[in-house]
Amino acid sequence: MTTKIPNIIRVIIISLISSCFCFSCVEDYWPELKADDQNLLVVDGKITNKPGPYKVVLSRSSNIQKQFEYIPETNAIVSITDEQGNSETLTEVEDGIYLTSQGGIQGVIGNKYKISIQTSDGEKYESEFDEIRETVPIENLKAAIETNEIFNENELIEEPGIQFYVEPEISSENPKYLYWGLEETYEYHARYRTYYELNKGDSRDIYSLNDLRELKDTEKRYYCYKTNHLKDIFTYNGEFLSEGSRKVPLSFLAFGTSKADFRYCLTVTQYTISEQAHLFLKSMKELNKDDGNLHSKQPYQVFGNIKNIENENETVLGFFFVAGASESERILTEAPPQYIEYQEPLCTLIFDDIFETLRKIDEESLPVYVTLVDEREGGGESMISAFPALLLYTPECIDCTVKGGVVIKPDYWDNSFIYELEED
Numbered sequence: 001m002t003t004k005i006p007n008i009i010r011v012i013i014i015s016l017i018s019s020c021f022c023f024s025c026v027e028d029y030w031p032e033l034k035a036d037d038q039n040l041l042v043v044d045g046k047i048t049n050k051p052g053p054y055k056v057v058l059s060r061s062s063n064i065q066k067q068f069e070y071i072p073e074t075n076a077i078v079s080i081t082d083e084q085g086n087s088e089t090l091t092e093v094e095d096g097i098y099l100t101s102q103g104g105i106q107g108v109i110g111n112k113y114k115i116s117i118q119t120s121d122g123e124k125y126e127s128e129f130d131e132i133r134e135t136v137p138i139e140n141l142k143a144a145i146e147t148n149e150i151f152n153e154n155e156l157i158e159e160p161g162i163q164f165y166v167e168p169e170i171s172s173e174n175p176k177y178l179y180w181g182l183e184e185t186y187e188y189h190a191r192y193r194t195y196y197e198l199n200k201g202d203s204r205d206i207y208s209l210n211d212l213r214e215l216k217d218t219e220k221r222y223y224c225y226k227t228n229h230l231k232d233i234f235t236y237n238g239e240f241l242s243e244g245s246r247k248v249p250l251s252f253l254a255f256g257t258s259k260a261d262f263r264y265c266l267t268v269t270q271y272t273i274s275e276q277a278h279l280f281l282k283s284m285k286e287l288n289k290d291d292g293n294l295h296s297k298q299p300y301q302v303f304g305n306i307k308n309i310e311n312e313n314e315t316v317l318g319f320f321f322v323a324g325a326s327e328s329e330r331i332l333t334e335a336p337p338q339y340i341e342y343q344e345p346l347c348t349l350i351f352d353d354i355f356e357t358l359r360k361i362d363e364e365s366l367p368v369y370v371t372l373v374d375e376r377e378g379g380g381e382s383m384i385s386a387f388p389a390l391l392l393y394t395p396e397c398i399d400c401t402v403k404g405g406v407v408i409k410p411d412y413w414d415n416s417f418i419y420e421l422e423e424d
Contacts (some may be wrong), residue, residue, distance in 0.1 A: 041317065048132065052101075055099055074092065075092070082111050109133070111132060112132075114128060117306070125316060133273070135324040164253070178235065178271065180235075180248075182230040182251055184227065184228050185265040187262040191396070194220060195215060255340070265412075268328065347392075347394050349371070
């Protein structure tokens with residue numbers, strides 16, 4: 001069984017968070033952390049006003065002096081409770097991963113929720129009740145072609161790409177702390193379309209394309225679409241939002257990568273969170289300011305909102321988020337041709353005597369594929385013929401799914417508005 005390692009579990013423990021993040025309005029007990037501390041409980045979970053199931057992931061931290069190791073916390077009793085006493089016990093669906101049921105407990109704006117955990121050794125942990133706050137709608141998503149400056153081996157490099165922005169709707173109510181969850185979907189292609197296949201056990205009486213098995217459309221794995229949850233942290237104090245400063249920068253997509261070769265979609269969900277959650281995320285981002293995500297090794301300890309009921313001196317890592325989630329919005333972009341740099345794998349084509357080669361090819365070298373290569377007038381756009389070429393089996397050359405994508409196109413891919421990118 002393969003388990004995806006959640007972002008927050010990769011917390012590595014070294015020392016206390018620096019005093020510059022200690023705000024007087026948040027009074028938490030932050031115990032001293034020893035360098036040899038290990039086997040600490042790590043909690044990663046969330047409940048929102050959107051329908052579940054809601055997921056909670058439990059693990060144990062590994063020794064900071066060793067390479068990171070994912071240690072799931074199994075056989076725990078995990079429950080989510082509202083302030084009216086309604087509660088649901090989650091089911092462990094994989095080692096360390098706990099889910100509510102379909103149609104189970106539902107987060108409601110204005111209600112308060114907490115998490116309770118009893119580990120297999122009998123230790124009990126819980127968070128304080130926290131309220132799901134009113135959501136703030138997303139008014140606009142924007143994007144522009146910009147240049148990002150990065151340091152590579154002490155050299156300043158200017159990197160062109162697409163900078164995404166979000167504009168939250170301005171509210172006259174109390175300031176809200178905002179957090180953005182991002183999901184990317186991008187299109188990529190295999191190097192060649194494959195039309196015919198010769199596999200083990202097939203007849204070698206081959207003198208034309210008609211003697212080969214023609215691949216069905218469903219077998220041509222040329223176009224793929226891949227979706228990822230971005231690990232970058234984007235949080236903001238809504239107190240500073242105004243009509244003149246609503247455009248908040250989100251992720252940056254560099255040109256010259258496979259993600260930018262074709263269409264790219266960013267889906268954004270805007271969460272309203274507590275001040276404590278905001279400070280937790282802000283600290284995580286600051287501690288990883290070089291790349292701004294939860295996967296990096298951390299030089300400090302970041303404490304969350306979970307405590308041992310009977311031992312407040314025990315350090316518990318992670319956070320249980322109680323958040324109001326807006327309706328997700330998406331922006332679909334396409335890089336201008338002058339910025340596209342196709343990343344093509346090295347693939348071997350044979351043009352001469354391909355049928356004789358197919359008749360003599362070693363059984364252990366199968367399967368192999370035949371593609372049709374276009375010959376164009378003077379190298380231009382007008383195709384004058386297509387001739388067959390033998391494509392020796394290299395998975396990434398003929399099967400886009402080996403890179404983790406799927407061949408099912410999102411339903412919005414062809415019919416959605418393509419955002420017009422402009423130079424900033």
